[in-house]
Amino acid sequence: MNKTLQVRELEAEFHTPRGVVRALHGVxxxxxxxxxxxxxxxxxxxxxxxxxxxxxxxxxxGKVSAGNIDFSGRSLLDLPEREMRRIRGxxxxxxxxxxxxxxxxVTRIEKQFAHIAKAHGVKVDAxxxxxxxxxxxxxxxxxxxxxMRGYAxxxxxxxxxxxxxxxxxxxxxxxxxxxxxxxxxxxxxxxxVLDTLRRLTVGSGRSMLIVTHDLGVVASYCNRVLVMYRxxxxxxxxxxDVFVRPQHPYTISLLNSVVRPxxxxxxxxxxxxxxxxxxxxxxxxxxxxxxxxRRS
Numbered sequence: 001m002n003k004t005l006q007v008r009e010l011e012a013e014f015h016t017p018r019g020v021v022r023a024l025h026g027v028x029x030x031x032x033x034x035x036x037x038x039x040x041x042x043x044x045x046x047x048x049x050x051x052x053x054x055x056x057x058x059x060x061x062g063k064v065s066a067g068n069i070d071f072s073g074r075s076l077l078d079l080p081e082r083e084m085r086r087i088r089g090x091x092x093x094x095x096x097x098x099x100x101x102x103x104x105x106v107t108r109i110e111k112q113f114a115h116i117a118k119a120h121g122v123k124v125d126a127x128x129x130x131x132x133x134x135x136x137x138x139x140x141x142x143x144x145x146x147x148m149r150g151y152a153x154x155x156x157x158x159x160x161x162x163x164x165x166x167x168x169x170x171x172x173x174x175x176x177x178x179x180x181x182x183x184x185x186x187x188x189x190x191x192x193v194l195d196t197l198r199r200l201t202v203g204s205g206r207s208m209l210i211v212t213h214d215l216g217v218v219a220s221y222c223n224r225v226l227v228m229y230r231x232x233x234x235x236x237x238x239x240x241d242v243f244v245r246p247q248h249p250y251t252i253s254l255l256n257s258v259v260r261p262x263x264x265x266x267x268x269x270x271x272x273x274x275x276x277x278x279x280x281x282x283x284x285x286x287x288x289x290x291x292x293x294r295r296s
Contacts (some may be wrong), residue, residue, distance in 0.1 A: 002032065002033045003031070003032055003033070003070075004031050004032065004033050004035075004072065004174060004175050004207040005030060005031040005054070005069070005071050005175060005207070006030045006069075006070040006071075007027060007028055007029050007050075007054065007067070007068075007069050007070075007207070008028050008067055008068045008069075008070070009026045009027070009066060009067045009068070010024055010026070010027040010028070010053060010064065010066070010067035010068075010069065010267065011024050011025060011026060011027075011064070011066040012024040012037040012046075012049050012053050012058060012062060012063065012064050012067045012206070012272070013062070013063065013065050013066060014061050014062045014063075015060075015061040015063075016061060016170060017219045022231060023046050023049045023062065023231050024046050024050065024053070024231045025230075025231045025232050026048055026066075026067070026232070027046070027050060027067070027228075027231070027232070027233055028041050028045075028233070028248070028290070029226050029233060029236060031175065031207050031209055031257075032201055033207055034205055034207060034222055035207050035208075035223050035224065036198065036201065036202055036207070036208045036209075036210065036222045036223050036224075037207075037208070037209050037210070037222060037223065037224045037225070037226065037269060038210050038211075038217065038218035038221070038222035038224070038226070038239075039051075039210070039211045039212070039225075039226045039228060040213065040215060040218055040223045040225060040226070040227055040228070040254065041212075041227060041228035041229055041254075042213075042229070043087065043095060045226055045229050045230060045231070046228050046230070046231040046232075047211045048097075048179055048180075048211060049226075049231075050158060050211075051061065051177050051209065051211055052179075053069070053070055053096075054071075054076065054209075055088055055092060055094055055096060055177065056076065056077075056079075056081070056084050056088075057088075057094075064077060065105040071087070071091070071092070071175070071293050072091070072174065073293070078213060086117070086120065088296065089116055089119065089120060089168075089170075089171055089173070090171045091173050091174050091175070092173050092174070092175045092176075093168035093169055093171075093173035093175070093177070093293055094168060094176075094179070095161075095164055095165055095168045095176065095177070095178040095179065095181045095197075096164065096179060096181075097179050097180040097181065097183055098162040099152075099157065099160035099161040099163065100152055100157075100160055101162060102164050102167075103107055103152035103163065103164065104152070105151065105152050105153055106151070107183075108147050108148070108149060108151060109147055109149075109150060109151070109152070109197055110129070110132075110149060110270065112167065113129075113132040113148075113167065113170060114128075114171055116167060116171065117170070117171075120171055123169065125165065126186065129148075131167070131170075132170060133145065133148060135166040135169060135170060136148070136162070136163065136166045136205050138166075138196075139162040139163075139165050139166045139196050139200070140162055140192060141159060141162050141163065141166070142159075142221050146164060147154050147159070147163065148279075154275075156191035157185055158186075158192070158193065160220070161181060161182070161189075161193055162193065162251065163195065165181075165193070165196065165197060165200070169185055169200055169201075169206075172204075172205065174206060174208065175206065175207050175208070175209065176197075176201050176207070176208045176209075177208070177209045177210075178197065178208060178209070178210045179211045180211050180212055180213070181193065181194075181197070181210070182194060182212075182214075182217070183213075190217075194220075194221055197210075197221075198221050201271070205282060210222065210242075211294075212262070215243075215254065215255070216262040217259075218239060219239060219243060219245075222239050223238065223239065224236065224237060224238055224239060225237070225238075225242050225243075225250045227242065227248065227250065229248075229250045232253065234248045234250050234251065235247055235248040235250075236253045243255060245290075281292055
């Protein structure tokens with residue numbers, strides 16, 4: 001199987017008044033053709049830094065300090081910004097965490113689609129408008145004609161995210177990067193949006209790299225998973241292998257943090273010294289953990 005994306009020994013750092021903070025420590029992974037790869041880990045583990053480094057959207061004081069990012073045979077870190085602008089949107093689609101930050105509040109949705117087309121040398125005509133309407137409809141947008149004529153503030157969170165997904169897929173990119181695309185949505189809308197993303201990416205031969213806190217999302221939608229902790233990938237592999245037979249203590253802790261219906265709540269009296277007074281027993285990972293993650 002061909003590799004859409006290869007990241008090798010990627011390092012990133014942030015320059016602060018108190019000194020240099022290393023955010024990524026030799027991160028290496030790959031994304032195959034027609035594959036969904038999930039990145040999980042706690043806040044501050046480096047997930048968003050990875051995807052923004054790939055798209056060269058890591059803003060100062062952050063910068064990539066070492067490594068290589070190969071996309072379809074090209075080293076992205078060696079490309080000038082003008083060439084990266086041609087790749088972003090056309091070959092790599094990006095879905096931001098907050099859809100309203102990605103949409104222009106004072107420009108009609110129709111014009112925003114047109115701006116994307118013009119930026120990549122695509123002629124804006126009736127056929128392109130029709131294709132945008134079809135994309136909106138395929139993402140589950142009700143009355144796409146009305147949405148095209150409207151503004152971002154007239155949309156709900158779920159509808160705005162669907163519009164952003166349609167824009168990310170508008171020029172048929174080979175790779176879609178989604179940075180926690182459902183964080184601000186309720187559970188039902190999350191599932192609808194993720195179902196749409198999977199159908200429109202892998203169903204069309206694309207690959208996707210998705211950042212999420214939700215282990216259930218990874219279990220249900222991803223082929224492989226990368227577990228990040230303190231700027232390192234501490235474990236990676238097929239979802240079933242990692243979730244059923246985790247090897248790293250941090251991965252085991254993540255899986256054990258999933259609340260299961262059969263778990264009993266335990267009251268710890270204040271006199272006992274709090275939850276840090278004793279080391280909890282770590283149950284062995286099992287098939288039930290994977291099933292529960294998928295249901296969550």
